[in-house]
Amino acid sequence: QITLKESGPTLVKPTQTLTLTCTFSGFSLSTSGVGVGWIRQPPGKALEWLALIYWDDDKRYSPSLKSRLTITKDTSKNQVVLTMTNMDPVDTATYYCAHRRLGYPFDYWGQGTLVTVSS
């Protein structure tokens, strides 16, 4: 079955760079049509889509955060990495990674990881 799990620091300081890793199983990111995305949710607030990477290395970013985000994949390790630069307290949120296939929405989600930005 498909599973995803996020990992990374729980606390980062303002201006630092956040690096999150999504480790997945049950599918391959070399399979045509498959993608992995990142979505975040500030405490008590709504979901916000951040970035997506596809099997063919096509990458999509939220325009409002594009200058700060980089998404990469390591197909051999079944991992997707998201980096976000210049972190700010407003970036405090639970960060989720999720699986999708072209033409379909996110169907499998990781459990999420809470990242707090504070000095």
Added chain:
Amino acid sequence: DIQMTQSPSSLSASVGDRVTITCRASQGISNYLAWFQQKPGKAPKSLIYAASSLQSGVPSKFSGSGSGTDFTLTISSLQPEDFATYYCQQYNSYPYSFGQGTKLEIK
């Protein structure tokens, strides 16, 4: 960018009730609309895709409809486990966007 607006933002209902949540897109998205259920401290769970198709394993008490800009999620015969926050999401065009959520509470 496409804005997704859900109504109501919160809703009180009783066990056994039938409720409907509305989601409106700021421009047409065909049927590229998904619904998610989220319980406190948990990841969102996919309920419906393509506006009206049920994800595998999701009970038929959940149903979706709509196309273009206006969509609805209906939940029939509410049970205690259905009380949660529901989100719509468009995946017609980037940037993908979610509604602000509808919190369904027990009356």
